[in-house]
Amino acid sequence: MSTPADHRATEAPPILRLEGLSASIAGQQVVEDVTFTVPATGITALLGRNGVGKTSTLKAIIGLIDRSGSVELDGERIEKEATFKIIRSGVGYVPEDREVFAKLTVAENLRLAERDAAPRRQLVEDLFPDLLARSAQMAGTLSGGQQQMVSLARALLNTNKILLVDEPTKGLAPKIVGEVAETLAEAARTVPILLVEQNLHVVRQLAEGAVVLSGGRVVHTGRARDFLDDADLIQRHLGVSADAAPAGKPAGNPVEKGAAL
Amino acid sequence: MSTVVLLLFTGLGLGALYFLVAAGLSLIYGLMGVLNFAHGAFLTLGAFTGWEIARRTGSDNWGTFLLSLVIGAAAGAVFAAFTEFVLIRRLYQRHIEQVLVTVGLSLAAVALFDGIWGTDPVFIKGPAWFKDTTEILGARIPNDRFVCIIAAVMVLLALVFFLKKTRYGMIIRAGVENRSMVTALGIDVRKAFTLVFTIGGAAAGLGGVLASHYFGYVSPMLGGSLLIFAFIVTVIGGLGSLTGAAIAAVAVAVLQQFANFYLGGTGDFVVVLALALVLLFRPTGLLGRTS
Numbered sequence: 011m012s013t014p015a016d017h018r019a020t021e022a023p024p025i026l027r028l029e030g031l032s033a034s035i036a037g038q039q040v041v042e043d044v045t046f047t048v049p050a051t052g053i054t055a056l057l058g059r060n061g062v063g064k065t066s067t068l069k070a071i072i073g074l075i076d077r078s079g080s081v082e083l084d085g086e087r088i089e090k091e092a093t094f095k096i097i098r099s100g101v102g103y104v105p106e107d108r109e110v111f112a113k114l115t116v117a118e119n120l121r122l123a124e125r126d127a128a129p130r131r132q133l134v135e136d137l138f139p140d141l142l143a144r145s146a147q148m149a150g151t152l153s154g155g156q157q158q159m160v161s162l163a164r165a166l167l168n169t170n171k172i173l174l175v176d177e178p179t180k181g182l183a184p185k186i187v188g189e190v191a192e193t194l195a196e197a198a199r200t201v202p203i204l205l206v207e208q209n210l211h212v213v214r215q216l217a218e219g220a221v222v223l224s225g226g227r228v229v230h231t232g233r234a235r236d237f238l239d240d241a242d243l244i245q246r247h248l249g250v251s252a253d254a255a256p257a258g259k260p261a262g263n264p265v266e267k268g269a270a271l
Numbered sequence: 272m273s274t275v276v277l278l279l280f281t282g283l284g285l286g287a288l289y290f291l292v293a294a295g296l297s298l299i300y301g302l303m304g305v306l307n308f309a310h311g312a313f314l315t316l317g318a319f320t321g322w323e324i325a326r327r328t329g330s331d332n333w334g335t336f337l338l339s340l341v342i343g344a345a346a347g348a349v350f351a352a353f354t355e356f357v358l359i360r361r362l363y364q365r366h367i368e369q370v371l372v373t374v375g376l377s378l379a380a381v382a383l384f385d386g387i388w389g390t391d392p393v394f395i396k397g398p399a400w401f402k403d404t405t406e407i408l409g410a411r412i413p414n415d416r417f418v419c420i421i422a423a424v425m426v427l428l429a430l431v432f433f434l435k436k437t438r439y440g441m442i443i444r445a446g447v448e449n450r451s452m453v454t455a456l457g458i459d460v461r462k463a464f465t466l467v468f469t470i471g472g473a474a475a476g477l478g479g480v481l482a483s484h485y486f487g488y489v490s491p492m493l494g495g496s497l498l499i500f501a502f503i504v505t506v507i508g509g510l511g512s513l514t515g516a517a518i519a520a521v522a523v524a525v526l527q528q529f530a531n532f533y534l535g536g537t538g539d540f541v542v543v544l545a546l547a548l549v550l551l552f553r554p555t556g557l558l559g560r561t562s
Contacts, residue, residue, distance in 0.1 A: 030344055074451055109452045111445045125457045164456065207416035 019175050022050040023085065025172050025202050026071070031079035033063075041077070042226040048219075053194065053203045053235050055213045058223035064206040065106050067223070071204075072096045078227035084171050084217045087096050089196055096116065098125060102165030106176040106206070112150025115140050115159055123164035134163045137193060162193055173203045179212055191215055208258035210250070214238050221260040222247045235256040273409035278532055280407070282525030284416030284485060287423030291478030292494075292501035292519035294430060295351070296470020296515055301447035301511020302467050304366065305359060308373040310475055310501070311494030312380035313351050317343035317476025317491055318483040319388055322395050340422070340480050347476020348469045355468035356427025360461065377495065384491035388529045392488035401484060410417050419481045426474055427517055434513065439466055500527075503542060507549045518557060 013044050024047035033041035041063040048054045056064050068115065070077035073093040073271065081089040088096050097103065100111050120134065120141075135142050140158045144158055149160055165173055179187040193205060198216070207213050212221070217234035224247055230237060237243055246249060279376060290316055299307050315421075321343035328335040354376065362368045397415065404411035434440035442463045445451045453460050483489045504523050508515030523542050533540035549556060 072454060072455060092459075093454040094450075094457050094459045097455060099361050103455045105455065106450065109449055111452070113448055114441065114445055122441055122445055122453070122521075123456045168457075233410075268532070 024048055025050040025084055026204065027080070027082040028067075028071070029080040029082075031070055031077060032066070033066050033075050035066065035075055038224055040075075040226055043079070044223070044226070044228050045226055046221045046231055048202060048204050051198075051204055051217045052218040053198045053205050054219040054221060055217035056204055056206045056221050056223065057167055057247040057248060059247070060208075063226040064223055065176055066226075068103070068204070068206060071174060072101055075203045081186060100169070100171035102168060102170040102173040102201070104161050104173065104175040104178060106180065108154070108161040110149040110152070110157045110160045112148065114149055115146050116149055116152070117145040119160050120145075120167060123167050127170045129167045130169075131167065134167055137166065137196070140162050155182050155189070158182060158186070158190055160191075162190070162197075166193075166197060170201050173197060173201055175203055176206045177208060178205075179207065179209050187212065191259050199236075210238060210244075210248075211263065216249050273411075276410035277406045277412060278528045280410070280412045280416050280420075282528035284419040284522060284524075285335055285528065286521040286524030287419040288478050288482050288485060288497060289501055289504045289524055290423050290475045290517050291426060291481070292497055293504040293508065293516040294426065295467075295474050295522040296501055297505045297508060297511055297513060297516045298443065298447070298467050299471050300467060300505065302443055302450065303359075303363065303464050304450075305363075305369050306366075306373070307353060307359075308370065308498070309376040309380065310351075310471065311496075311498030312377050313347040313385055313475040313494070314479040314482065314497060315380065315491060315494035316350050316491075317347040317479030318489040319384060319479075320476070321480030322393055322483055322489045325395055325397070327434070328508075331396060331398055336397050338491065340477055343398040343480035344473040344477040348473035351387075351472020351475070352465055352469040354472075354521075355465050359468070360464070361484065363464075377498075381491045381495065388489075388491065390491065392490040395483045395489045397484045415484050419485055422477065422481055423520075426477065427513070430470070430474075430513055433470075433535075439463060443467060500524075500542065503546050507546060507556055509556030511560040515556055515558030 011159040017092060026048035028047070028153050029045050029142060031041060032039065032045040039114065044067060056067060056077065058064050065074060069075045071081055073091065073096055078088065083096070083099060083101065086099070088099065091099070111122070114122070140156065141159055141163060144156065149157060152160065162178065178194065182190065187209065194205065195216055197203065205213075205217060220230070220237045221228060222230035222237065229247055230243060241251070295308050296307060299305050311546055321339035324339040324342050325335060328338065358372050358376065359369065362372060401413070401415040401418065403414050405414055405417070406412075433446055442453060442458055442460070446463055446475060449459060478497070479494065482493060486493070500523060503521045504516060507523065508517070508519030516538070523545065526545060527538035527542050531542035534541065
């Protein structure tokens, strides 16, 4: 079985290495003996049916839930560190369902996320001009798409070694999905991303590698395109037909947009 | 009319004391999910410390009174910080153990206070102005009520300023909403935990000194008796809401005073009834979180 890193193995060591990672919530095992690596460049998709442990894997990496096993970030073991220290060591986390602070303003949400001595405010303002105009607005009153922009902006304010992005297009209108995908593609120019995403159009558009989970275990790793082109694999591991991930150029071409992150 | 005004100001004075206890309780629960049954002990220690200052320095002038407020608040703050750092920090997410430890600490503290200051109430005197009255709309209001009200308003304003205008205040507000997301932004939320305990303890210690002047005495049970109503205020106001605590403190105390006077001493019963109604029809409290 090849890993997403294999085709770039000679270029650089993986930025993230999980070995035998298991995790539980309230005593119930949700991730079981997961082992995979994330390359130091590009986007790796973490795929699987609902409830297989994708979100739990991301949470286990940063210690938001109880876990065992080995987690190595840029060559350093981090599984014994507290969540805030893991984040400070260079992890940007964009959670499922945005999790903006509803009773804080947009500006406060962003200020809270600043951890670098020189946070990249200008970059965030350039990427999300709408947020600048709404800086005094309570984040809870924003639309879902705007909240996702806040969530992404919080991660992009700082220089990271990796971004963990959990279902960024969930529940968003198609136009906003395209904008989010563009932002991720731009971000991926300078920082590797481990992306949990149900929308296979977006996965095909963005991801180079794919790790597939089933029942809390890794059942497939390899190139994203190879996986998405295999109707049998898609049906078996995701429970959807290949029509959900059609080949061809999707709306918007994020990689052609200019600004580098 | 004068009776209504007197009851109103007496209720506001008592509400001020409830608020000073409930503010800390509410923030501690909102941020950390800790039901702190030892909070009354912070108040009692503040009251006894204030009484010691008054006794040793002469209690009839404003200088020593203000000093007793500062030292009482400091005693409550130190006790609370110690409690969080030594006992609570190891028990986050373990709610049963938290309840056992804080209940145990409150009992142990009362026993300790009994041993140091005795079981009988000790009486306290403040500046002579406290026992004078001020006439408002025909009602003669004891001046110590105004001191309690002014102190509580100043504490409320200071807390609002702190929560709205400082980074730690922002962290606390965010933590009340979603603690794990705060840590997922790289923030060591434990520092905020200790800070909130310390601030809550300071407010309770200050409330202890003021309560001793409001009631005219200090006893080891003083904190426990106020804590019951502070918990009711916290639930009615909405766990985690400072503004809710302020509104509920005034509402509960005024309701209590009016029911005691007009409904044959049923103030405590009416307050518990109000709590039941809130829990039935608005379980999250007046300004509490909805989830």
